[in-house]
Amino acid sequence: MSAALSGLRTGAILFAVLAYLILAGLPARLGDASALLFAILASGLFALTWGRQRSEQSLPDLLLRGIVGGLTLSVLVALLMGGMAGLIASGARVQTVLDKMTPPAIAAWFGVPPVAITRGELEAAAVLRTWLVLAAAGPLSSLLAFGWQHRRAIEQADLEQVRRWLARLLPFALLGMVIALGDPAVTIGGNQRGTLRLLLAMFSVVAGLVAWRTARSGREQVILGALLLAGLASLPFSLDQFQNSVMGIVFIFVMMGLGLNIVVGYAGLLDLGYVAFFAIGAYIYAFLSAPFSSPWFSQQLAQWGLPTNQPLLSFWQAIPPIMVLAAFGGVLLGTPVLRLRGDYLAIVTLGFGEIVRLFMLNLADLTNGPRGLLNIAPPTIFGYDLGNPRDIFILALVGSGLIAFVSLRLERSRLGRAWVAIREDEEAAQAMGIHLVRAKLLAFAIGATFAGLAGQLYAARQVNIFPDNFTLFVSIDALALLIVGGMGSIPGVVLGALALKGLPEVLRGVDEYRIVAFAALLVIMMIAKPEGILPAQRTKAELGEA
Amino acid sequence: MVATSQAHRWGTLRRREQALRWTARAVGLLIVAALLARAVSVSISENYPLTFWVSQLVNGLVLGGVYALVALGYTLVYGILLMINFAHGEVMMVGGVAGFFGLQIASSLGWLSGATAALGLLFVLLVGMVVAALTGVTLERVAYRPLRGAPRLVPLISAIGASLFLQYSVLLIFGVRPMSYQRPALIADGVRLGPVFVPYTGLIIFITSLLLMGALVAIVQYTRLGRAMRAVATDKEAAALMGVDVNQVIAFTFLLGSALAGAAGVMLGFHNSVIKFNSGFIPGLKAFTAAVLGGIGNIPGAMVGALVLGIAESIGPSALGIPAEYRDIIAFSVLVLVLIFRPAGLLGEVAVEKRA
Numbered sequence: 078m079s080a081a082l083s084g085l086r087t088g089a090i091l092f093a094v095l096a097y098l099i100l101a102g103l104p105a106r107l108g109d110a111s112a113l114l115f116a117i118l119a120s121g122l123f124a125l126t127w128g129r130q131r132s133e134q135s136l137p138d139l140l141l142r143g144i145v146g147g148l149t150l151s152v153l154v155a156l157l158m159g160g161m162a163g164l165i166a167s168g169a170r171v172q173t174v175l176d177k178m179t180p181p182a183i184a185a186w187f188g189v190p191p192v193a194i195t196r197g198e199l200e201a202a203a204v205l206r207t208w209l210v211l212a213a214a215g216p217l218s219s220l221l222a223f224g225w226q227h228r229r230a231i232e233q234a235d236l237e238q239v240r241r242w243l244a245r246l247l248p249f250a251l252l253g254m255v256i257a258l259g260d261p262a263v264t265i266g267g268n269q270r271g272t273l274r275l276l277l278a279m280f281s282v283v284a285g286l287v288a289w290r291t292a293r294s295g296r297e298q299v300i301l302g303a304l305l306l307a308g309l310a311s312l313p314f315s316l317d318q319f320q321n322s323v324m325g326i327v328f329i330f331v332m333m334g335l336g337l338n339i340v341v342g343y344a345g346l347l348d349l350g351y352v353a354f355f356a357i358g359a360y361i362y363a364f365l366s367a368p369f370s371s372p373w374f375s376q377q378l379a380q381w382g383l384p385t386n387q388p389l390l391s392f393w394q395a396i397p398p399i400m401v402l403a404a405f406g407g408v409l410l411g412t413p414v415l416r417l418r419g420d421y422l423a424i425v426t427l428g429f430g431e432i433v434r435l436f437m438l439n440l441a442d443l444t445n446g447p448r449g450l451l452n453i454a455p456p457t458i459f460g461y462d463l464g465n466p467r468d469i470f471i472l473a474l475v476g477s478g479l480i481a482f483v484s485l486r487l488e489r490s491r492l493g494r495a496w497v498a499i500r501e502d503e504e505a506a507q508a509m510g511i512h513l514v515r516a517k518l519l520a521f522a523i524g525a526t527f528a529g530l531a532g533q534l535y536a537a538r539q540v541n542i543f544p545d546n547f548t549l550f551v552s553i554d555a556l557a558l559l560i561v562g563g564m565g566s567i568p569g570v571v572l573g574a575l576a577l578k579g580l581p582e583v584l585r586g587v588d589e590y591r592i593v594a595f596a597a598l599l600v601i602m603m604i605a606k607p608e609g610i611l612p613a614q615r616t617k618a619e620l621g622e623a
Numbered sequence: 624m625v626a627t628s629q630a631h632r633w634g635t636l637r638r639r640e641q642a643l644r645w646t647a648r649a650v651g652l653l654i655v656a657a658l659l660a661r662a663v664s665v666s667i668s669e670n671y672p673l674t675f676w677v678s679q680l681v682n683g684l685v686l687g688g689v690y691a692l693v694a695l696g697y698t699l700v701y702g703i704l705l706m707i708n709f710a711h712g713e714v715m716m717v718g719g720v721a722g723f724f725g726l727q728i729a730s731s732l733g734w735l736s737g738a739t740a741a742l743g744l745l746f747v748l749l750v751g752m753v754v755a756a757l758t759g760v761t762l763e764r765v766a767y768r769p770l771r772g773a774p775r776l777v778p779l780i781s782a783i784g785a786s787l788f789l790q791y792s793v794l795l796i797f798g799v800r801p802m803s804y805q806r807p808a809l810i811a812d813g814v815r816l817g818p819v820f821v822p823y824t825g826l827i828i829f830i831t832s833l834l835l836m837g838a839l840v841a842i843v844q845y846t847r848l849g850r851a852m853r854a855v856a857t858d859k860e861a862a863a864l865m866g867v868d869v870n871q872v873i874a875f876t877f878l879l880g881s882a883l884a885g886a887a888g889v890m891l892g893f894h895n896s897v898i899k900f901n902s903g904f905i906p907g908l909k910a911f912t913a914a915v916l917g918g919i920g921n922i923p924g925a926m927v928g929a930l931v932l933g934i935a936e937s938i939g940p941s942a943l944g945i946p947a948e949y950r951d952i953i954a955f956s957v958l959v960l961v962l963i964f965r966p967a968g969l970l971g972e973v974a975v976e977k978r979a
Binding site for chain 2: 097100101102174175176177345347413414416417420421423424425427428429431432435436438439553556560590592593595596597598599600603604607
């Protein structure tokens with residue numbers, strides 16, 4: 078009896094999830110296969126709910142649950158979709174209320190042509206088919222859950238050695254495929270082939286990160302690291318323009334994420350206004366390289382008798398002032414919030430970030446307001462223009478490499494250990510003689526410097542920048558990529574940037590669902606795996622024992 | 624010898640800390656004085672008529688009433704869980720969206736004209752409150768309860784996720800069209816109090832928010848569940864040992880706070896005539912500012928803070944002689960300044976250091 082009730086309950090909860098996905102318009106995207114895909118999703122979720130329960134259940138018990146759960150779910154979904162179809166057939170304008178409930182979407186669910194829905198000629202067979210497919214998900218998942226609970230017996234002998242070598246070879250195999258796919262002799266239809274290459278390139282970077290973690294000794298790390306770097310260096314030359322530009326933005330976010338990693342990951346200061354420093358870097362570079370697009374600056378230039386149509390400083394000359402000013406900004410914003418902790422700090426920094434953006438929007442004399450700063454100069458080297466996507470990607474790679482190196486050295490330094498101590502317990506750290514003010518301000522300043530550099534490169538990549546490029550969402554993106562990858566973990570930042578900035582570019586069609594998907598991901602990650610996908614060894618140890 | 628030098632050192636440290644605190648206070652006072660001086664000089668030079676100031680004040684009170692309802696939700700949750708429910712503004716927005724559909728239903732059934740008009744409006748308000756309350760309770764169950772006892776960063780990030788999720792789900796499901804609240808004939812007009820024109824919506828919002836706040840105080844002070852809430856806020860473990868069902872009390876807290884936010888959402892809909900998927904974000908932040916201003920965790924503080932903030936925001940731009948676009952900056956600056964110079968808030972006696 079309790080099994081039946083539990084089935085009923087799980088079925089109802091899953092109905093809420095599926096109804097959400099349906100109302101959000103997923104069937105229209107998935108087409109005819111949507112009922113089947115939803116059934117697979119449902120059976121996965123059912124199996125996850127039941128398989129993870131501590132006490133083992135007997136097979137008949139699980140089957141009863143599955144049947145009841147599947148029936149509940151499928152009947153409710155059938156009622157929902159049938160109701161929608163009925164409403165549309167009766168001439169009600171459903172779409173004015175529920176944006177995604179168009180006749181084609183409902184037709185896609187039932188696998189019939191849209192005309193059948195508008196005319197109300199939905200056959201019973203189609204309804205029955207989708208209902209059966211979804212109802213079958215229940216019993217199927219009971220079998221899955223049964224297998225999951227008994228997986229210990231199925232698991233084979235120790236394969237770790239083999240697995241480790243496979244992990245080490247994988248990135249090189251993937252890189253080989255990326256290069257091979259570039260060859261016109263290999264034919265996989267036009268556009269999809271490019272997507273496949275981009276995906277493979279991203280996976281090869283991820284595989285490289287995983288491979289690097291398998292290294293056991295220092296020597297292994299050096300050799301493997303050198304090989305992987307060589308592989309990574311070959312990427313920009315084997316990708317095309319679009320692919321390079323996607324990878325470029327991914328690695329600009331890696332630069333920024335590494336900076337935020339110092340503030341949040343190491344020192345534990347939750348900064349939600351981090352975009353301010355990114356914006357400062359971008360705007361300062363824009364002022365220095367395109368002073369003519371700012372009304373106030375061009376006026377000043379004219380007054381001083383300087384040429385008004387060329388950059389004041391080149392990309393390379395602009396680096397030191399940007400680093401200094403961004404660091405100064407970090408100290409300036411960091412000083413007042415020294416006493417604040419946790420969520421208070423988060424809200425105040427969020428306020429700062431918004432204030433910076435509002436000023437950029439409203440100080441039209443200086444920043445040209447919402448019309449933005451235009452024609453920012455690309456970096457050059459010996460007269461050679463580095464503005465194309467491939468060179469930006471290389472610059473971003475080099476930048477991330479340098480920042481990662483500095484982070485790695487900092488992490489193990491006296492300062493890095495002081496940050497971790499502050500993150501864990503501020504009072505105890507102070508009692509141990511750590512200078513809180515100095516350590517915190519250094520974290521803010523160093524983090525801000527890295528974000529400033531990322532901003533500079535971003536401005537050079539975009540050519541034109543607007544206040545809208547620097548909303549709160551950039552901060553949240555940066556924070557989210559840290560969390561997905563794993564706080565305080567450098568490989569985690571790269572993985573997070575690839576997953577959150579790279580994948581949506583590849584999967585253009587789902588762009589609409591991007592924010593919702595990663596918002597849900599944030600919540601799910603916090604519940605299921607708060608340490609991230611590639612956690613730092615230290616956080617892994619800390620959260621592992623809890 | 625060693626002991627004396629230790630004592631001497633502690634004395635120096637304490638003196639240094641005191642000096643720091645006094646410097647902070649002095650800087651804070653200087654800022655306040657500078658703002659006041661600026662306001663006085665602007666009001667002398669601009670020479671606005673008195674009715675202008677009074678109508679701005681009325682506007683501020685109405686806005687403050689709405690903020691107060693939302694701020695109470697932040698304060699209730701913070702008082703019990705010591706966490707900032709970052710998604711509270713979105714709960715308010717969901718209430719506003721639900722109220723919009725309630726309004727459509729009510730007007731298509733003809734409840735908003737004739738004798739039943741007031742009841743129809745009450746129905747709209749109730750729809751907003753019930754849906755928001757359900758959203759809040761679900762939010763607690765799904766996104767916060769599994770994380771109780773985790774490090775403080777974890778629920779905050781989950782809350783950010785929940786906030787984005789609610790915003791963009793509304794965008795996905797209901798589309799980008801803003802939902803416009805048509806005011807029924809009953810409240811379309813206004814009343815003239817001397818030379819100042821007050822729209823009925825403003826009047827109703829202010830009175831309703833006062834009534835709801837009164838109801839909340841009554842629940843917290845005089846009911847069994849309210850007593851349980853206070854017990855849990857004081858000491859969770861001890862309350863559990865005394866037989867209080869802590870989970871139920873927390874869920875009830877979310878229910879109360881979210882119902883108030885839902886009411887605020889409906890009112891904001893009538894006030895601004897429109898509700899969008901991101902309508903909750905900025906008002907949510909401002910309500911949080913109000914809660915902090917009054918001293919977070921403190922119920923009267925939230926109300927006072929909200930009224931002060933509402934007035935500061937509506938009078939501030941003209942008093943300081945800055946463009947009205949900067950009104951958001953005023954709210955954020957108030958937040959930053961309060962947290963830096965008086966983190967316990969105007970009425971707060973609880974030290975910020977009190978932590979779980």
